[in-house]
Amino acid sequence: MFNVLRRKLKQTLGRNKDLKVPHDKFEHGEGNGDKEKHPISNSLEQNKIILKEIFNNCSDVKFREFELGTAPAVKLLLVYIDGMVSTSDIHESIMNQLMLLEGLMEEISPEHTLELIREKLLPIGELSENGDFIKITDNILMGNAALLIDGEKTALILGIKEWESRGIEEPQSEPVVRGPREGFTERMLTNTMLLRRRIKSSRLKLEIKKVGIVSKTDIGIMYIDGIANNKVVEEVRKRIDRIKIDGILESGYIEEYIQDDWKTPFPLVLSTERPDRAAAHLLEGNVIILTDTTPFALIVPVTFFHFLQASEDYYTHWVGTAMIRLLRIIAVNISLLLPSFYIAIVTFHQEMLPTALLINIASAREGVPFPAFIEAFIMEGTFELLREAGIRLPRPVGQAVSIVGALVIGQAAVTAGLVSPAMVIIVSLTAISSFSIPNYSGALSLRILRFPLMVLAASLGLFGIMVGLMALLLHLCSLRSFGVPYISPIAPFIRSDMKDSVIRFPLWAMFTRPRLIGYKEPQRQEYLQIPKPPANPKRPSGGKERDNK
Template sequence: MFSFLKRKKQKNDRKIQELNNQNQTNKTLPNLIEKSLSKNLEVIKQKTGNSSDIVIRQLKICHNSKMKIAILYVKGMVDNQSVNDFVIESIINNQNLSEKLKPQDVLEVLTEDVVAVGGIKVVNDWEKLFTALMSGETITLIDGLSKGICASTQGGQRRSVQESTTNVSIRGSKEAFNESIETNTAMVRRIINNTDLWVESINIGKMTKTEVSIMYINGIAKNEIIEEVRKRLKGISIDGILESGYIEQLIEDQTNTTFPTIHHTERPDSVAGNLLEGKIAIFVNGTPFVLLVPALFIDFFQSVEDYYERFDISTAIRFLRTVIFLISLVGPAIYIAATTFHQEMIPTELAIIIAAQRESVPFPAFIEALIMEITFEILREASIRMPKAMGSTISIVGALVIGQAAIQAGIVSPGMVIVVSLTAIASFATPSYAVAITARLVRFIFMVGAATFGFYGIILVFILLIVHLCSLRSFGVPYMSPLAPFIREEAGDTIFRRPIWAYKKRPRLISGQNRVSQGENQKPQPPGTRVMKNTTNMEKGDQNES
């Protein structure tokens, strides 16, 4: 026993000594690049642990020269053809490099004449050099010069532009974002071809140094919201950012709510449409999901193809989505309240059928609904985590077999299976996955209220829900606007959708000074009306001349 404790203590002492040595090593590393190439390479090997994926290629500037240069890059993060053709071969075959040049002259020749790639910059400290190296840039160090050249040669294997899998639409663009932030911002620029589309980038994460960019239209986005986004992003201090969900959770206004206060999408046309309204997009490198702020509650029930269809069709679909959301929210609760407290509200024939079905069920309606809801949540989660070839099979077969077996065993009634199944389908029909998850959670609160006080409990929970939604903010903007506070001129783009020619101004609480979105008299007119107007104008002109 004592020998075991002694060995454990010795092991802990060794770990502490190694950590101290490592910290001491990190402290002794110089901040500025040295002139000696060999010392610089030693620093790089020491800092990176002599990693095998970091390529170090040493060259002479010419055959007769003793001056050496070193080219460094990370395998898999650079475009190998660009490095070989425009960096290494350009240095080897260039005639302007000779043994008579000084290190400073070599730097000027390399940056101005030799290296034939874009994004050339000169750095003189280690932090910027390592950041560029780990970002996929190629570094060139010159012996006798305390500076390094960074060339933009990012590349490697990346996923190509494909169709969206979460924001599917029948009409509209089929392109979706991928994991490259450069590709994502370029896709939006192809839609909004304007110099007022501004992009600001920062690196977040002590270890990952993830590139995060904010995009907005200057003059349309409100300056106060832009400044608030900058402030919140710069205030993040974390080891790493692996997905935009990290940013979403660190910059949201309130954390004590299940409702999303930041919208995310992977469609470029959706981002472009929100930018034109005055919103701000947040791009995170390594994820196809782009954040949009500020977000309103009504935004999560709208689809990008609503604006591609006629306004009457879009209005009917939006109204249907609202009904679907209410069904997914209170469907089981209404069944529990009606069968437990308010049987007189059910038609007599239907009440007799429900009573006959529940005669052999040993549980009350609340427990019955709870069992079915938990079962469906298990099937839903299993179908998501299983491989695609098996996920749909498990969800269909599991639902049929378990539902039929539960009815035959007398655990649940057929009516409850129908209600819970309809509720589950309604949750899938909600356009936003984040709101659908929220409805699945809040549904249990409505079930508890219905099991306690019946319809009075449902109304009480609904009132508390409305009060909670009205108290939320998204970057200072009321979450329920333009419904609460009610803004009449903007209420036409909520549950109902106005025609495109009626959108004359941008949202008042989101956009800046430039609120006019289109010219006057954009309503389509029949050709006969247009001819009559032209004739009237010509007659007025003739009278004025006479």
Template sequence: MSFFKKKTKKRINQSSLDHKDERNEINEDMLRTNLNENIQHVKQLLGNSSDLVIREIQIGKGRLIKACLFYTDGLVDTNSIQNYIMKSLMLDDQDLLLSSEQNIVQVLKDRILAVGDIQDVTEFSSLMNSLLSGDVILLVDGYSQGFEICMRGGKDRGVMESTTETVVRGPKEGFTENLRTNTALIRRKIKTPHLWLESKKIGRETVTDVAIMYIDGIANDKVIKEVHRRLDRIEIDGILESGYIEELIQDEALSPFPTVYYSERPDKIAAELLEGKIAILVDGTPIVLVVPALFVSFIQAAEDYYQRADISTLIRLLRFFSLFIALLGPSLYIAITTFHQEMLPTGLLINLAAQREGVPFPAFIEALMMETAFEILREASLRMPKAIAQAISIVGTLVIGTAAVEAGIVSAAMVIVVAITAISSFVLPSFAMSMSIRMLRFPMMALAASFGLFGILIGFIALILHLCSLRSFGVPYMSPFGPFIKEDIHDTIIRVPRGRMFFRPRLISQKNIRREQTLKQDRQKNVD
């Protein structure tokens, strides 16, 4: 019995020690009343970094009050600090003849400081987070409470046209690396008060600001909760780009198809929000994530909704046709020339046989070499300086293709097939989907070389089954084709006139699904 009593007593003592350590940590994190101690502690936390600016001042006329400003050089707007903080605190005509009973900190906040966004701070952890985010910290001697004053500024890239999603007709603005600029660009498009914004900080070391935007009353509440759940479970030391978030919240890590959509066009993100989707914005990148993502979303472009319905439909049909060429072009050539020559006209078959007479490799090896060479050229053109990238890519392609044909390594027909396939992959609006198709092209070529058209059919069926099994935040990836929803087909492969797009996607927005009234109702109102 004495052994159990000692063990219980030991546990109680250990628990009390743990509570004492927690209290000590909390006390260590609280601001001191002595200003010099606060200054020394901030310097110690930042390792006496040279970009930390500490400005000690005295305010008041009759009774001098010692105060101090902290800010990080390069992250703040220094002109605003001079005009709205320093002048407010140091002018001789300020009425600061305060008695010892008055709360000087409260008087500064209510009467003196001519700034709008100002928050109380009582902990060093909150102080450091705001200081390194571009806020100005004001501490007063004798008080364990200070202010976080929003004066964020510094150099950043202005709003420019998107370089990856260009349009002939439509807005020319794109997102920037500044989170507040990006949220403002979306609010300019959607001015409803139901556009809600929720913020999080992710990353132990980077403490990156992440914002979630959605339209209350249109977005699905279950999807919103799922987005919060997946973001809250992220435990990582740093978030440097939205790709970190995408990889950590996606549904299928091993699938070649992207299950999170992204764009750098504000009009595209605004349109997705109106569909009931949720946008995830990350500070420091112009790429905004959208969930849930559907397969058809990667084939659609923002310009589809700025043209007439018939023109947009023809362009979409062209994109789907280009997708099949980019995926199956070399595979069909390999299968037909290797196993199914009877499908070709006699004249064409004779020409192809004459071209391949001196080629020492089978069609699969021939296609594999040309596809690999083109991928190398494409990747090199992305990494080279822009002044020479275009010239090198064009000259390299022409020289390599012509030299390979003349040397008898590949046939001229194979060069044509590979060129058409590469051009077709550029037709897809989404770079993520284009990369997936380029990657899947190689296993389809292997199936075609092994089993001919039957191998292509088997690979295509497996691909369709995989697509139908995917989910993006609980929404079927192939919706509205699988499951089939008749009302949502009007904005997939084809686009009906805008006056007939009555409803939002059923599986995404389950509230407030009616988007437009029917033309008959409008005409009846006009008659009345």
């Protein structure tokens, strides 16, 4: 039975691997026209007919024909997509300049129209020439305008992209108390700008790739040359190039294609909405993958502990942060284990509880009709339902759900004798703990794993939980994210990296970059810059410098 299943999976995978899109239509009109050439002719009429055919039924594509204001008027055709270009540029920088020519009439000669327009007439920064239909089409679709000139075999591509996009706002998914309020936006160039503003170095590289045969989404790979591991960068390029898909709508698409293991519930790629966080990871040697049309950037390689870190950890005092980190570790354990521990203890190891507590639990469970496992399952299930409902519903209705939920879980279920009060405490503790894990996908994996552990606990008690945990540990140990062991500062144990995992050391003590990620240039700061009071407390701190002079 298993073999059949395996073979099926293999076939499915195999098909995906060498998937080629047999889309003949695209080969003519769009597609990546590297191999085939479709040169334009020097007849404007003919070119226009072909372009109209390409953009058949695309009513937002505008064809504007006009004449160059010279003595023998040269016919021009401007093609652009309405809404993706700057209208004022069309009016002022293009039409105005080309149509209302005065004083240039004498010098015009038909052979040099193109040069003339390019060199003297168009005040536009981004300007290129192209003589291929496919390239021209692509450019138009990207938001550039194409200017075709009668009698020329090349068209001018005018970079006047401009479209409406959301401004820079505070990131919704990762709020902080202290720290920058800027978040990534849907526009990739804004995002690269946000990163460049934080890292003003020519070593910060950006490689743009287009992924998606139909959607042609821009994917930007950012890394700091000399800090990021070249092998990782190369691997990222390779994995992104491997993606053959119709469209990329969010970085989640990329994430699923580039992660090392598709079966694991754990996220192997970190996504963030915060440019400061992305910049911090760039400095540590990670590679950032930006996707156009989504504010979520991907960070690789990551370890499990990255999911327990928030960017604020580095902006607030280290003692507090160290404690909060410990708290998060406890939260991880609670949200993963508490319900199963409760089941195991209440049904197998009652001797572990203090007598008074056992008596209380026993008396509370006296009227409950279900075994502890079913009880826990019902409650955890209800909670997951409520949470899901709360996220999906429009905000005003969402509140109603939470009120109903609070009543159902907290009050009514207990009064009706369906569940015991202890179970309510367990569920709420679990929920609170899972909320305190800073990363959503990290918390999600723990939420999923809670249920199999509950089953194990219900069937074999603590032994079952341990079996589950060992299997989990085994799984975690075998995971890698772009070659970096997933739970790396712990297993394999790296002493120098403990500074930023379970607790956070003061910044001056974080002398090196993470060893497995940023080993190319391990040192990141002057050694031991411990803040000290001035040597002679009587004199002001500037006194020493004055003396030296």
